[in-house]
Amino acid sequence: MSEEKMDLVNIDRDGAVGTIVLARSAKLNALTPQMIGEIGSAIEELEASPNIRVAVLTGQGRAFCVGADVNIWGSLTPEDVRRSWILNGHRVFQRIETSRLPVVAAIHGMAFGGGLELALAADIRVIDAEAKVALPETSIGTVPGWGGTQRLSRLVGLPRAKLMALTGRRIDAATALAWGLATDVSEPGAAFAKAMEVAHEIAGMAPISTQIAKSILNGGLGIGSDATFELLAGMAAAGTDDAREGVQALRERRPPHFNGR
Structure with missing residues (x-):
């Protein structure tokens, strides 16, 4: 397995599978504008690699991603929010959703807000049995901004998406599976290993x-x-x-x- 490092995102390669690793574990992989840009660069690099057939999204440390870094987000002007956050985030997440590569997300710990939206842009989601997912934006006076409401509605249905978006309720792995938000639940600590199994299974196809x-x-x-x-x-x-x-x-x-x- 080979590894390439940016500042906040790493790329690992294991045969025909490339992994995009969020590498800001001290902040639970909270997203910054730079980090979003590096995720975009990473998916573009994997797409351009002729030997890569599948991409996996994961995060270092205790969480997949707890969403946007509100300390940075809170200091931005409305125009900065529009340009650096909303538009750029939509561009990158849509690039993942429409990538030529099948994309598998390995969710562990927490996938909140923008972190859940990132996972929703993937094609397949494997969730750790002890993980939680949520859209908590209304609890801090904002709303999901990276396509999460639309993608979530398609997956779980409008009433359940409204429940999550309006209450910010944390959903456990069993519920995520039952609702169709996740495709597989792994044993505790094994979401990435399970996601890699799925990725290599896909990579073995034409x-x-x-x-x-x-x-x-x-x-x-x-x-x-x-x-x-x-x-x-x-x-x-x-x-x-x-x-x-x-x-x-x-x-x-x-x-x-x-x-x-």
Whole structure:
């Protein structure tokens, strides 16, 4: 296994699986604008790696991620909040959601606020039996800002999403599994190991097929549907005789002779 370090996020590689590790354990991996940017850089780096087929999200220390660092967030102007927090967070989390790579989140300890929203951007969530998840923003006078309300509603249904967002209630692992928020519950302390098992299982499948399957499933819910339609249409067109003839004719500077196949 190889490791690459940024300031607040690390990348580990284990065969065809790349792991994005939140590395601010002293602050329970509370998110800062720099950290969000590094998460974006990490997913882009893994996407650009031809040997990586699956990504895993995890956090060092006692928690997956307790959300935004309110000490930093509280000192920002409204325009800073809009630009550095809301827009950039949406960009990065959407990049994870629509990444060509299947993404598995390993949740342990706490995944609160923006931490839960980060996990919701993944395709699959494995949760430790002793972990808790919550959207506590209303308890500090704000609201979820990184797509959590919409992604959570799709997973658990509108009434349960409202319950979590309006009360800030902490949900345990068994409830998260029963509601469909998590796909697997691990033994205590084993969420990352279980997530890696799932990731390597996916990595053993045909990579183009898994990527297309993710795009189709997302596209059916309107997630990245424009890109999905164009991806599938482009791949279908590229495999035709006409496409090969068109390229060849361009190279030879002659009119193409299409045969409809």
